[in-house]
Amino acid sequence: MTADARPAAPPLTERQEARRRRILHASAQLASRGGFEAVQMREVAEAAGVALGTLYRYFPSKIHLLVATMQDQLQHMHSTLRKRPPAGDDAAQRVAETLMRAFRALQREPHLADAMVRALTFADRSVSPEVDTVSRLTTAIILDAMGLEHPTPEQLSAVRVIEHTWHSALITWLSGRASIAQVKIDIETVCRLIDLTAEPGAGRG
Amino acid sequence: MTADARPAAPPLTERQEARRRRILHASAQLASRGGFEAVQMREVAEAAGVALGTLYRYFPSKIHLLVATMQDQLQHMHSTLRKRPPAGDDAAQRVAETLMRAFRALQREPHLADAMVRALTFADRSVSPEVDTVSRLTTAIILDAMGLEHPTPEQLSAVRVIEHTWHSALITWLSGRASIAQVKIDIETVCRLIDLTAEPGAGRG
DNA sequence: ATCAAGTCTGAAACTTGTTCTAGATTAGCG
C-alpha cells in the first residue's frame, strides 16, 4: 500500500500542510455548492487565502485539484465503511450494499459528486498517477467488502468490472440519464459476477 | 425509438445540411490529429468554412459538437458491423467479439477516440438527449450482436452493465492506465453476465 | 421583383483556466 513513487515528495512544513488542507476544503466547499463549474481556480485561491500561483504550485490543474479532492473524500469514506462493515451473507451482497451506501453518501452532496466524478473521467494522461490512486482506493473498498485478502486474478477482473460499472453508472445518474433505482439494479447486476468467480474449482471455461 | 422530441427540428436546407457535414468532418479531422484539445472551435469553424457564430448555432458547445461527431462515427460503425456480423457460437462470445472489433477500430484513430469519449463522459445535463442517442446506438449494437429482438429486463440490465464497462474500460485505456489486453479481459469478464441471463435451455438461435 | 424574417459573416468582447513576472516573505544554515 505504501507507494510514494513520484519523484521525491518533499515533506511539507506545517504551514504548507495547512495551506494544502485549506485548498482542499475550499475546493470541496465550492464543489458542494455548484458542482464542477463552481470550482473556479480564482475563487478556490481566494477562499483558501492563497495566491493563484500558489494554488497552481500545489495542484497543477483544476483536474488535479478535484481528483485530489476525491482522494480525500474517498479516504474518509473508506475509514467510515471500515467502522461499519456490510452485513450481507455472501460477497456479492456485501459489495452491492457497500457501493449503495457509498452511493447514498454521494447523493447527499450531488454537486460535489458531480465535480469529482467529472474530473476523474475527464482526466488525461498527465493525471494518471492520481487517478490511479483513486482507483486503488476504490479497489480496496470493494475487496474489503468481499472480505478477500488474496483475490485470484479472476476475482480481480470481476472487481475491475464492478469499478467500471460503478463509475459509469454514477455518471449516468449525475447527468440525469438514469434513476437511482436504475443504478441500484446495475450494481446488483454486476455484483453477480462475484458469484461466478467465488467457487473454488469453478474455473473459467 | 422514433422520438423527435426536441422542440421542432426544422428541416435543414441543402446548403445547411452541407454546412453541418463540413463541420462534423472538420471536427473529426482535427480530433484525429490531436484529440480533444486539438478540436478548437475557431479552427473547426475555419476548416469548415463557416463563421464561429454559425458553428455555435449548429452545435451549442464543443461537447455537443464532439458528441454529435461520435453519433456520426457510431452510425457508421453500426452499419459496418451489420454487414459482417460476429460469428461466435454463443451470445457472450459474439458480444465480446463485436466490442473488441469496435475497440480495434477506435485504436486506429486513438486521438479521435479520445476526443469523442472524453466529450461523452464530460457531458453535463444540457447534452443528455444527445448522449442518450449515443447510448441507444450502443445498445442497439450490442443487442444486434446478441441476436435478440425481445430482450428480457434482466438481459437489458446485463447490456447496460456491459455498456458501462465498455465506456469505462475505454477511458482507462485512453488515459494510459490499462493495456489493450486488460480491456479485452474486462470485456470478456463482463460478457459472462450474458450467460447468466440467458433463457435456461434456450441456447439462443 | 420586393419585402420581412431568418441566417450567416467577421470581429470584438467576455469568461475562466493557465502562465508569467517582479517583488515580499519564509525557512534553513552558518
Place this chain on the structure above:
DNA sequence: CGCTAATCTAGAACAAGTTTCAGACTTGAT
C-alpha cells in the same frame, strides 16, 4: 543575526470556449 534559496503574493498577460452585434446574404411569400 545575516545570507541564500525556496516559497508566496499580487497582478498582468495569454489561451480557448462562449457570447454578442452590426451588417450582408438567403429564403419564402406576396
